Amino acid sequence: MSTLTKHRPEPGSAPAPSAPRPAAAAGFSWQQAVKALPVALAKLDPRRMWHTPVMFVVEAGAVLITAIAVAESFTGGSSSSGGSPVPAGFTWLIAVWLWLTVLFANLAEAVAEGRGKAQAATLRATRTTTAARRVCGYNPQSDAAALQTPVESVASADLVLDDVVVVTAGEVIPGDGEIVDGIASVDESAITGESAPVVRESGGDRSAVTGGTRVLSDRIVVRITSRPGETFVDRMIGLVEGASRRKTPNEVALDILLSTLTLVFLLVVLTLNPMAGYAGATISVPVLTALLVCLIPTTIGALLSAIGIAGMDRLVQHNVLAMSGRAVEAAGDVTTLLLDKTGTITYGNRQAAAFFPVARTEKEELIRAAALASSLDPTPEGRSIVELAASQGVVPAPLPDAEDIPFTAQTRMSGLDYPDGSSIRKGAGSAVLDWASESGGIEVSVLADLTYRADAISASGGTPLVVAVRDAGGAARILGVVHLKDVVKEGLKDRFAELRRMGIRTVMVTGDNPRTAKAIAAEAGVDDYLAEATPEDKIALIRREQEGGRLVAMTGDGTNDAPALAQADVGVAMNTGTSAAKEAGNMVDLDSDPTKLIDIVRIGKQLLITRGALTTFSIANDVAKYFAIIPAMFMGLFPGLAVLNVMGLHSPASAILSAVIFNAVVILALIPLALRGVKYRAAGASGILSRNLLVFGVGGVAAPFIGIKLIDLAVSLLPGF
Template sequence: MARKRYPGIAAFEPELIRGALIGAVLKLDPRSLVRNPVMFLVEIGGIITTLITFAGLASPAAGDVFFSGMVSLWLWLTVLFANVAESLSEGRGKARAASLRESRAAVPAHRLREEAFGAQADEVASSDLRQGDLVLVREGEIVPGDGEVVKGAALVNEAAITGESAPVVREAGGDRSAVTGGTTVIANEIIVRITAEPGQTFLDRMIAMVEGAERRKTPNEIALDILLLSLTAVFLLAVGNIYPASAYSAAASGTGAPVGPVVLVALFVCLAPTTIAALLPAIGIAGMDRLFQRNVVALSGRAIEAAGDVNVLLLDKTGTITLGNRQAAEFVPVEGQSRADLMEAALLSSAADETPEGRSIVALIREKAGADVTCPPGAKFIPFSAVTRVSGAECHGTTYLKGAADAVVKAVREHGGTPPPDLAAKVTGIASAGGTPLVVARGPTILGVIYLKDILKTGIRERFSDLRRIGIRTVMITGDNPLTAAAIAAEAGVDDYLAEAKPDDKLRLIRGYQNEGYMVAMTGDGTNDAPALAQADVAVAMNSGTQPAREAANIIDLDSDPTKLLDIVEVGKEILMTRGALTTFSIANDVAKYFAIIPAALAGVYPRLAVLNIMGLATPGSAILSAVIFNALVIPLLIPLALAGVRFRPMPASQLFVYNLIIFGLGGVVVPFIGIKVIDLVISGILPAGG
């Protein structure tokens, strides 16, 4: 069935641009802008130069007014461009949140007085429900709030939340018991225990996160903010000392004049790390939006950043590394028995077995027989039991069984039979090859073994190889025996595995890696996964899982696809790479601005600095203005990169460092030289000679 996705929300749709422009103007409020100290100081500089411009309107020095007015204009545009970047990324989140709000409307709920389908029910509004209330949800009704199914099973349409049009089963007593408010029951009826208070539901948290309302700065962002603030403080002190130094030099030499306030403001703005300061807020918000495009909701910004630093991945075998359904691959008769008898017994014991494994056995028999095969009438199916660990059928007084080796051997001995001497070797051989052996018996006679094979997901080995190249260790977790686990781990290409894993084993494994200094990520969907999810640095819960698993996680996969963990790590890496790349570019492009603005600002007092004008800029005024204009224009030019992110490339850290230095470091040096020179050529004929 085709997947229904959320409507595409492009970064530059006209409606979003209009909203971003309005938001950018509103963010000029100093109380809002003070959260970004660098841009706050640029705004103060804009205020100073604007006041100087208005004061100079009464003066006959029209050239000075034109120059200060142009500097003021481009300083205000610098702040506006920075605000537009943040507003655009926030706007996409708000647009997505608006579509989610449609699922949050109040609906009637049938609140039960006891946990029974025939119990008396009171009709109340969903907003009146409280944690612990029991509600009955019938076919065609909307689930009134987040909860867990405590009785019954139903088909639920979760398209309003996940974008997935195919209905899913939600039932009591398993790992698929959680339901989300706003979804619709389309078949059968269920009793749900409400697990969240109004305003605290999963949907409320999703809306808050995609809007950015609850997004807090991550440790990496805080550290980068401290670096930017430190650089800004250094440049502020340096520029502040230029005026007295230039005044002293001018007085001592009798030539030139002290550097004016407009030039000092322009010098500070060009030297401060304005580019990365302008784009930094947008990078994190856009990263969360990219996750949402993959139907993944991060419940904290810290979780996304941690995903970028992950160096150990714990992955379940079933559904993540393998397709999840073992398939019959071969029939292996024991010595003295024929393959035809084994296939006949396998058919009789599997004909009524509706599990994927049972259906695959019947399909393989039909393929090998070359014709349609059927079970004779009168056969009585023996369902699988957790106690006996076998299933089968009774036909014409004969019992046919298939199941775990030790369970079938026990049943055969109870019927007076003896296991053949080569059975153990055949069972061990299949397990060693990564398969699951199912022993088949007819009455007291064991006929052979069915080889069930776990099918690896396409491309999974290559993805693990990519992760290994960037230093991420992959660990497969499975309940299989060590022989089977080792074979599948080798075939999949994971670095390590944990066999016969229990909840305590997972928790100990995570703590062990963390004690060694690793950042650990894992997926889970069951109640027994909750302790390990709570311990992991990045915990991805399946939306189809239990409420305890979802509450313990910091990232929710709406598609319930465990392989999304690999995508989450890639997005986390992209955010870190984008920050690093734009920081490198921002610092590197200051080099060109040094050669443009420093000789222009100081050559009048220190004539020897004119030798630094290697770009041959026309006049001091055009040089300063060119640097200011380039400093402003580079921000909107980099907005698409900040929103889309630097594409993840699986490569070692040293190679990635060199790549960033060449592309963004060298590029950050070269591009401004070209840009400033081109701008100077354009404006040199406009700016009055005295500027």
């Protein structure tokens, strides 16, 4: 089987920048609203409206008032408020604005869904039926299995679970699967938006491939892991379209609260006519219906669904696929983040940081030997040693007939052998010491100096790499130590500090020894660390956190991460990872950037804060409308109420119509905020609550007084008002 020989991207390196998203996807535009209008009109179907109890009540009221308006047109009847007649056409105006209230609510949801459908259309375009070369009787025990067995050409739609296909350069991968043999460069831009190709290879945690992506080089053998219609892209399309979206527990609880408030205000409004009857007056059904609609929580009832859809949409814009709205909400409530060290906190590859010669060795000799031993080493560590040596003015040229000795798990060292019998080795301290001791003992002073240097490097969280040489006569010498260190990503310390202000505890998980883990944790600024972690240790840690009532999030890409991803409240699987990891998590990061977990938490918190802020605004808004309207409605019947008409509304009819208009317009005005989300600032729960009460609570009280008064000034200019 052929192999890829070009340079591979380093594992854990930052992903290529995503392709720019369309402007419409990033925010709200009125062009989107115009496009969503037909969908909003279709949502007026009562069979769809009853899923939103508050707006269903508004629609029922709109139907009732429309029927009364039609009847009044034939009978010549008119409505009244607290014994005061209302102008002609009043009932029709109320009916129109009630229908607009329902339409604006549907428009918010339709715009949110429309953005998802636009993204789904892009994904659907990647789903094409292609020809696949299915291997007949594939034998996984043979490296050249795909060459030794015949293949048949079939349509990608005819592939079934566990089929094995061969894909070569220029061909489209016909279905989701895992590479069982080979390595190739793959263009995943159609799925992830990344312009740079990525490397996929058999074995390890970078073996998963997605149907619809294109192989750019070499040749791979893929085992299909999905059934027709159940591919990753199919699931993405369903999720972003909202077809499989279900209300989250928080949304259900809020729906119950809104329904309860609606019932309470319904009872309040029903008692108004008997109260007016004692004074010898009546209140017409249109007036009572208008009052009910103004007092029930229509603002949040209209925007609740759009807020949830927009939250998932913001994740999609960050190339993260949430399997459910529940996962997005859970991200907002996360209090503990488990972060893998390699590739998340550090760049994933140890880098040479310094050279430390031991007794009676010149530093330049150590640098030259280390660079020579690494000159044929293709690993990131080897390249970093050559680069560090070059930065210090040492660029040795190896002998052309030198034999490369690669690193193996058995020898734990690498280097060069020369024809004259001399050699160079670099590697783990114990392995190199054993190699050097084969030709005689090591001087005590050299051994003591070496031990001191190695211990100091280990204590700082680094890895000591010992360098030794052996001359043609077989005499060996220890030259010194190369300090390899995990490089912590820039800016992480500030981001972890921000998470701490949000009340989130960060835990670094690593397989390193406790001393190294402690040093890296201190440099990165995490709150705690788990060293020498096994899959069982990860699950145990997650369960301990959850038993304390905390919600836990973690990232992973390997099959060994799957149990912990499934146990975590928010499990973010890397798209480059195995199918087992992606099945276990409830989110998939298409960019495979582990640090994005921090952004996911921010988006989740923004969703919860937006919902809480608009709920606060809506309830405060309704209470304010109650005290703004009632005095104006009944001051003709009870003159003493005139003193409470602080806004100086022109008449009962003007007050009612102004309130209905404001009730509809405020929904339209808040659609951009519901879709964009309330700006999130790192703060504790009490700080966020105080800000919501101050900004949206006080704003919700003040807005009706200002808005209704301004509308009343305009309405009072109409004839009869």
